[in-house]
Amino acid sequence: MEQYIIKGGHPLVGEVEIGGAKNAALAILAAAIMTDETVLIDNLPDVNDINVLIDAIEGIGAQVHRIDRHTVKINGSTIKNVDIEYDYIKKIRASYYLLGALLGKYKRAEVALPGGCNIGSRPIDQHLKGFRALGADVDIEHGKIVAEADALIGKHIYFDVVSVGATINVMMTAAMAEGLTIMENVAKEPHVVDVANFLNSMGANIRGAGTDVIKIRGVERLHSTEYSVIPDQIEAGTFMFAAAATKGDVTVLNVIPKHLEATIAKLVEIGCEVEEFDDAVRVVSKGDLTSTHVKTLPYPGFPTDMQPQIGVTLALCKGTSIITESIFENRFKYLDELARMGANVKVEGNSATIEGVEEFSGARVSAPDLRAGAALCIAGLAADGITIVDDIVYIQRGYERFEEKLRSIGGIIERVDSEKAIQKFKLKVG
Numbered sequence: 001m002e003q004y005i006i007k008g009g010h011p012l013v014g015e016v017e018i019g020g021a022k023n024a025a026l027a028i029l030a031a032a033i034m035t036d037e038t039v040l041i042d043n044l045p046d047v048n049d050i051n052v053l054i055d056a057i058e059g060i061g062a063q064v065h066r067i068d069r070h071t072v073k074i075n076g077s078t079i080k081n082v083d084i085e086y087d088y089i090k091k092i093r094a095s096y097y098l099l100g101a102l103l104g105k106y107k108r109a110e111v112a113l114p115g116g117c118n119i120g121s122r123p124i125d126q127h128l129k130g131f132r133a134l135g136a137d138v139d140i141e142h143g144k145i146v147a148e149a150d151a152l153i154g155k156h157i158y159f160d161v162v163s164v165g166a167t168i169n170v171m172m173t174a175a176m177a178e179g180l181t182i183m184e185n186v187a188k189e190p191h192v193v194d195v196a197n198f199l200n201s202m203g204a205n206i207r208g209a210g211t212d213v214i215k216i217r218g219v220e221r222l223h224s225t226e227y228s229v230i231p232d233q234i235e236a237g238t239f240m241f242a243a244a245a246t247k248g249d250v251t252v253l254n255v256i257p258k259h260l261e262a263t264i265a266k267l268v269e270i271g272c273e274v275e276e277f278d279d280a281v282r283v284v285s286k287g288d289l290t291s292t293h294v295k296t297l298p299y300p301g302f303p304t305d306m307q308p309q310i311g312v313t314l315a316l317c318k319g320t321s322i323i324t325e326s327i328f329e330n331r332f333k334y335l336d337e338l339a340r341m342g343a344n345v346k347v348e349g350n351s352a353t354i355e356g357v358e359e360f361s362g363a364r365v366s367a368p369d370l371r372a373g374a375a376l377c378i379a380g381l382a383a384d385g386i387t388i389v390d391d392i393v394y395i396q397r398g399y400e401r402f403e404e405k406l407r408s409i410g411g412i413i414e415r416v417d418s419e420k421a422i423q424k425f426k427l428k429v430g
Contacts, residue, residue, distance in 0.1 A: 004389040004403060005422055006380035007412035007429040008362060011285075012248035014409035018236045018255050019045040019400045020070065020229035023094070024191035027168045028198045028229060029053050030097035033062050033076035034105045034176065035202055037224035042071040044229060048397045049092045056084055056095055076105070083110040083144075092397070093165075096124065099145060100169035103136060104176040108148040113140070126163045130170030133157045134177050154179035154218055162187050162298045167214070168195050175204040177218040186214050189299040190259045194230045201225040233259040234305045235399060236281070238374050240264075241309040242406070243283040244272050245316055245382040250409055251282040262302045266294060266310060270317055291319030291356060296327050308334045308375035315343040316382060317356045325350045334372035337365040341379055341387065362387040370398045377402070381411050386426060 020043035030053070032039040044050055046069040054072060058064040061080035065073040082102045084095060095111065102109035113124075128138045128145070134157075136149040154177050159166060164187040172195075174181035186192070188210050196209030202225045205217040236255045243250035244267055257264070257276045264274050264281065269292045273284040291314060296304040304327035314321040315338060325331045332352050335345045340363045344355035362385030367373025373395040380387030389395075392415070395402055403413045414425055 001390065002392055002415055002417045003422070004377055004380070004392050004395075005414055005416050005425045006362075006377060006387045006389070008360070008381050008383035008385065008387060010246065010381070010410055010412060012243055012246045012250050012381065012406070012409045012411055015251045015253055016239050016405050016409050017253045018231045018239070019043070021045070021191055021194065021232040021234075022047055022049055022398050023164075023234075024194040025050055025229045026053055026092070026094035027097045027172075027191065027195045028227065029057065029072075029074070030094075030101045031172050031195060031199055031202075032074040033057060033079060033098075034101050034172065035222040035224060036075070036077035038073055038075045039202070039224055040071065040073050040226040042226075042228050044070050044072060045232065045400045046070060047400050048393075049094065052092050053095060056098065059085065082106050082108050084112060096127065096145075096165065097169055097172070099127070099147060100131075100172035103131060103147050103149070104152070104173040107150070107152065110144050110146050112144050124165070126159050126161060126166035127169045130157050130159070130166055130183075131173060134170070134173055134181065136173075152177035152218070154181035154216070156182045157184070159183070159185045161185075164189050164192060167192050171196065171206065171209075171214060171216060172199065174216040174218060175199050175206065176220070176222070177216075179218060181216040181218065183214045183216070184212065186212065187298060188212070190230060190233060190256070198225070198227050201227055230259075231255045233263075234303065234371070236260060237263040237303070237306045238309050238378070238399070239405070240267060240281065240283045241306070241313045242378045242381060244270070244285045244289065245313045245378050247285045248409070249282070249284045251280055253280045255279060255281055257281055262300060263306055266292060266302065270313070289313070289317040291317045291321040291354075293322045293324075295324040298327075304328055304331060305371050307331055308372045309378060311335065311352065311354065312338060312375045312379045312382075314354050315345065315356060315379075316359070319356055321354045321356070323352045323354065325352070333368040334375055337368070337372075337376055338379055340365055341383055359384050361385055364388040364390070366390040367392060367394045370394045374399060374402070377406070377413065381406070381413070386429075388422065
């Protein structure tokens with residue numbers, strides 16, 4: 001089992017380039033099989049989740065050509081079956097996007113119930129509601145979602161709760177349904193817009209993505225396209241909070257500042273200097289940072305995927321901060337690990353009270369999920385002494401070359417796989 005070992009206490013300084021958005025790329029890869037023509041997608045992040053989904057797509061018969069680490073060509077004309085095996089789906093939650101894509105194209109799909117990080121309940125009832133509204137029969141049999149339809153007919157669908165996954169999944173299916181589909185109370189996240197733009201580049205007719213109402217006029221077929229995935233706002237925000245927590249000065253390159261507004265607002269609130277450029281953001285952390293309150297909300301609110309990163313930073317801010325988590329009920333598991341490093345935290349229900357401390361001390365901690373793992377690495381970089389982060393497979397699911405990028409801005413961090421390597425690192429850094 002691999003670990004990160006970190007020598008903390010050094011400000012992160014420099015420039016770091018942000019890769020493609022994992023959450024957009026996963027849905028776009030699934031949507032790519034909806035045409036029988038060849039699709040080229042670039043700016044893909046080279047992370048485990050992406051590679052697993054590409055294997056799943058190849059596993060059902062699509063032609064897949066990896067041009068390089070960040071570019072792939074996919075041709076879905078040779079797909080032989082619409083049954084996604086459990087081995088693929090259990091590793092990543094987003095494999096369920098193949099359900100919407102296959103149902104739209106073939107009017108049938110079988111996909112195992114999804115897995116992913118254990119950050120709380122993520123029901124798929126809104127996905128199924130949308131598919132049924134479009135005319136599909138949907139059942140859960142032997143651990144699989146089985147959806148099929150004689151015909152898919154556009155409908156007016158009002159989602160009971162805002163769901164990114166359901167918005168994207170039903171949007172894909174509706175893109176090839178007959179007539180007009182109107183989706184209300186939809187998610188507005190940047191990756192929803194990116195998937196809509198991708199589908200439109202293949203000939204779909206989708207309007208309103210990024211607003212409360214999406215209107216989709218179904219088309220009979222989709223065609224080839226070349227498309228570049230948007231930058232990853234969560235990766236960008238992770239490095240921005242790493243700059244804040246370590247008293248650093250970091251410029252994140254290849255970003256869309258508009259997507260980072262909620263993150264930027266909180267960084268300014270706690271006392272960081274933030275400078276925005278056309279496609280970059282600079283974060284400078286000097287002097288004492290101050291406490292604030294945070295509530296996670298659907299976009300354009302503060303993202304739940306940034307909650308652990310701001311939590312680590314607030315634990316080093318003067319005063320009392322309160323975080324309210326309104327999306328996932330298990331998102332505070334990292335705070336137990338952070339307490340091992342000297343954080344003063346108390347969790348009650350969906351709220352965490354954080355009393356700022358002067359500094360963390362290095363400790364051995366375990367990453368409970370993807371974003372929490374990255375946050376604990378930030379804590380290690382800010383801490384006095386050596387920190388070891390176990391279970392880093394979670395981090396590798398969503399961050400490309402994480403330790404390399406941190407080293408490029410002055411972080412002292414290595415990936416190791418044995419106690420011998422840990423001791424060697426300790427001797428090297430003194």
